[in-house]
Amino acid sequence: MRQDIKLFKVIGIQISIDYSWFIIFALVAWSLAQGYFPYFRPGLTVGSYWFMGFLSSLLLFASVVVHELCHSYVAKRMGVDIKEITLFIFGGVAQLSREPDRAEEELKIAIAGPAASIALAVFFFLLTKAVATLHPTSIFIDIFRYTFIINIVLAVFNLIPGFPLDGGRILRAIWWWKTADLERATQVASNAGKAFSTFLIFLGILQILRLNIIGGVWAILIGMFLRQAAESSYQQLVVKRILWGIKVRDIMTRDPVAVDSTMPLERVVEEYFFHHPYVSYPVLEGGKVIGLLTLQDIRRVPKEEWGRLTAGEVVERLDEDLFLHPDDRVSEALEKMINLGRGRLVVVEGERLTGIVTRRDIMKLLEVRRIVGG
Ligand SMILES: [Zn+2]
Structure with missing residues (x-):
């Protein structure tokens, strides 16, 4: 059984966090307070940097929740029930009670998340501009600018066309739409996911050789995670396919x-x-x-x-x-x-x-x- 903590409910959906999220939260807050903010906004107190790091981590967390909630909201409207959203080390996972029945549904559900991230990016971009005009020295300018950037990153990363990322789901839905062959479409999308994960692992090794150890380790970890997810989601589909229609x-x-x-x-x-x-x-x-x-x-x-x-x-x-x-x-x-x-x-x-x-x-x-x- 997975270990997670139940936080709160929005539109009937339970939001939970995996324990791994605390590690990420602390890492993000720490790296922002120690590296990112002192570099882009020198001359503040240590306390201010930690406040900025903490608040930015919370906004990152909220951005991931909004991204996942938008998938869930669209899924619910399509009649696919969502019981729980779990935030774990690389973002979030909305637990769909079943796979969508039609390519069109899957496409809409998959697009909703990145669309939300782009909307949030636009919102925080405008907010950054507004605060910069009204209070040119406010630390909130840097916090909101970071949230703007992180939402762009969330949108771009999730749009990578490899299953089970949103981009992979979009690729699968389009293939499924064109060929009416869900199994083949899943195979194509999960192969794309595996190819991308291999690329990430390769990139990670290259980074380590160039002595960028932390960046390299991150790339390898994400690559390994994606590879495993791509494989298991394909196997799950095969099992579902075999059991299809049996009551x-x-x-x-x-x-x-x-x-x-x-x-x-x-x-x-x-x-x-x-x-x-x-x-x-x-x-x-x-x-x-x-x-x-x-x-x-x-x-x-x-x-x-x-x-x-x-x-x-x-x-x-x-x-x-x-x-x-x-x-x-x-x-x-x-x-x-x-x-x-x-x-x-x-x-x-x-x-x-x-x-x-x-x-x-x-x-x-x-x-x-x-x-x-x-
Ligand atoms: Zn998503």
Whole structure:
């Protein structure tokens, strides 16, 4: 599971930051306070430089949030739900609940972010000019000018045509539009991403040879990150493609053997775990599923207690969003399992238990489809 901190909600979207962001925040503030501002605006106190560095970092952070929010806003209008935006070491990632269905949607969602950055750049450019006219000695001139530059950098970097950057998404959308072949389009865009990452790594090595160590290390790190992202997003698409159109009801184990919540553990072990080949059993309370009883749950209870405690008292109670519906897509079920770190999920229709799906079921399906095709 990823480690992130939830900050606040805007238009129903949770904004979170990854721990790596604190490192970036501190690094940016430090390099601005120690290097950038003293160079461009000499003669101020150390305190002023730190204030400028801190405020500029906050504005950078806000600029990234606005960029991501604009992607999300457009996505929401297209009917693609966004649950969370996580800011991590190289900017932000909006977690789309699904991939867009049409090239046009993807194009609009992808363009929204860089468009926002360009709009912010224009805004801060004008603000810099305005403050410079009214208060020619204000330190805010330098802070706003930095924010203007950083938004240009954000727009340009994100427009690089390599998947999964925005530019790569735009390239993919156009290719997809022209050829109607999403898989091929993704391959082209992710190859472009890999080519660009190789170029960045090469550039980084060159910088290090020229003794620009910090710049070189940055270029190599970003290059490696992009390379990995380009590869994994292509693989994800292939998996989604194979699972396309398959519903949970097509692969679930129907009417799984369930345990009543009032049954003592002793009887559960004897009558269920010893008699059936399954490793976990849904627990029903008044006909409603409340959880999945596993061997681990039972192992946690001392044997002397098995006659006294019931299945309902021992089982971990599940939230409703941990359930699947028979009409859910298998690709969504797999994503849910990966995100939650769970190997099996219960399928519920209304309040009635209808099935169970395991990660192994999905893996088997992937394997078969890969070999047999279809
Ligand atoms: Zn973006």
